[in-house]
Amino acid sequence: MASQLFNLIEKIINTGTLRVKDATGTITTFGDGTGDPIAVRFTDSEAEKLIARDPALALGEMYMQGRFQMEEGNIYDFLSLVRRNTLAIVFSPLMAARLFWRTGLAQLQTRLPINRNRKNVSHHYDLTPPLFSLFLDEDWQYSCAYFDPPDISLDEAQLAKKRHIAAKLRLNEGQRLLEIGSGWGGLSMYIAEMAGVDCTGITLSHEQLAISADRAAKRGLSDKVRFELQDYRTMKAKPFDRIVSVGMFEHVGIGRYQNFFDKCFELLDDDGVMVLHSIGRDVAAHGFNNPFIEKYIFPGGYIPSLAEVLPAVEKSGLLVRDIEILQMHYAYTLRAWRERFVARKEEAIKLYDEQFFRMWEFYLAGSEMAFEWDKMFIFQMQLSKSQFATPNNRRYMFEAEDKLKAAEANRAPLEPVAFS
The missing domain is CATH 3.30.1050 (Nonspecific Lipid-transfer Protein; Chain A)
Structure with a gap:
């Protein structure tokens, strides 16, 4: 050796x-x-x-x-x-030097006025859709689930996540909602069906756009849920009553946080409420994307600390109404994804090859390890323009979750996600 x-x-x-x-x-x-x-x-x-x-x-x-x-x-x-x-x-001197170089490079790249968002999103989310069917839940939720109680299945935990977020949004029939980074459409469809809200989801992924639009049409939701290939930065629209963004903020980059929250302020109604769901890290952790993840999985990604996010929120004029830290929930989610993916190894190899399978296995295992040992977490931040947009206690969240859970019994079962 x-x-x-x-x-x-x-x-x-x-x-x-x-x-x-x-x-x-x-x-x-x-x-x-x-x-x-x-x-x-x-x-x-x-x-x-x-x-x-x-x-x-x-x-x-x-x-x-x-x-x-x-x-x-x-x-x-x-x-x-x-x-x-x-x-x-x-660290050895060489490792320390490489750490310093990667931190500086990441901080520089995320501040450059170059728009690589569409290319970066395509690199990951425009992979062949059958790949994601190997490990995601029935609704194709590709973000941290909410394991409450902790022994529920992945499908139950992803439903609990949607319910938890919806409760924080204080939804009422007839409201207009914008979802920034709409994935495969599951959250917007849930909100439209459960609360009678008119939803607009925006994405930079062609594959996600096609699948989410098809799903909404098949559920008869095209009049209440629409999806667009749209960059939030150039979006022009009447202010929305509600804004939600789940698993997208990690692609914004620290140099663009102010622009992000300024735009959210512009797009949010004066009495509106926004919920941001994102991966977070301890402020002392490395300020750059893992080099393997950066090169092969999520180019251009950046995991924020709350210390980096909150100044931009405050400068935008938005008020922080609530912050919840979800510990270990993503570790449990990633473990479920990894176990499902490995169990269907032969199918993954047929889609790509064995090297691709090992690459994704390593990505899922490494990410799970990071949430278990590296002080990474999920934060859900509730924002508004007005201090009166939300109650002064959290009881309304729990009450709303109970009502949503009871109403879910009457929701039509989800059909398998169709892809060509």
């Missing part, structure tokens, strides 16, 4: 049991011998060197290429073992 990687692993793995077979077939055991053993294998010495130089990027690449393989346990088990042992790791 390359001595540089050997020394790195020896510094990291203090607890647990990790057996590493290098390219020559030599097996070395690290850790204190506790827990279920995890065994990995390198197929070539160059893979060892690449990971030693840049583990944040190369580990995922080598796994994706089949040059770093699991022999006992799975990739999530390995990543969790490493992360549990590196909560206080001291």
Whole structure:
């Protein structure tokens, strides 16, 4: 094994049991011998060197290429073992320099006046739709579910998420709602059916637009729910009573937060309410997208801290009426996605190939690990222009959820998402 990687692993793995077979077939055991053993294998010495130089990027690449393989346990088990042992790791000078460079580059790119949003969205969301059918719930909700109570199924948790958000919006029949980043249309359709609200969803994904419009038409909702290929920044419309955005803010970028909230202020009625649902991070965490995720999965992504978001909210004139932190809910969501995806491995390989399967397995496992160990979370922020737009207590949210849950019994079952 390359001595540089050997020394790195020896510094990291203090607890647990990790057996590493290098390219020559030599097996070395690290850790204190506790827990279920995890065994990995390198197929070539160059893979060892690449990971030693840049583990944040190369580990995922080598796994994706089949040059770093699991022999006992799975990739999530390995990543969790490493992360549990590196909560206080001291970076080498090279790693520290690379960390500084990536942080600076991310901060620069997210502030450049170059619109790559449509290209970045297409890179991920315009993948073949059958891929998403392998692991998402029946409504194709591609954002954090709400596991309350914690032992419910993924489908139940995604329904609970929609219900939870709808309750915070204080919906009434006849209102007009804008959904920024409408995905495959499930949230807008839920709101239209459950509350009689007129919904406009905007997206930058051609695939999502086609599927969501088809779904609304098949449910007879075309008069109440419409979807548009539209960038929020150039949208012109009469102010909406309600605005909701779920899982889109991570693509905005810190340099554009002020523009985002200024535009939301413009598009929100004076008595309106907005709910923003986004991934968040601890302010001390790295201010750049994971390099593997950036290169292969979500180019241009940026996970905000609340300290970065709130100044832009306040400067826009919007008032923060409520903030809720959802801890671990995304870890549970990602675990369900990963388990479903792995269970349908052969189908995923037929859609693309085995390298693509491993790439997505690594993405799902790494993301799950991040929400379990890296202080990442979901925040739901309720905003308004007026301090009187929402009550001065939270009882109304719980009451609204109870009413929605009771009404769901009369909602027609969802049909399977159709795609060509």
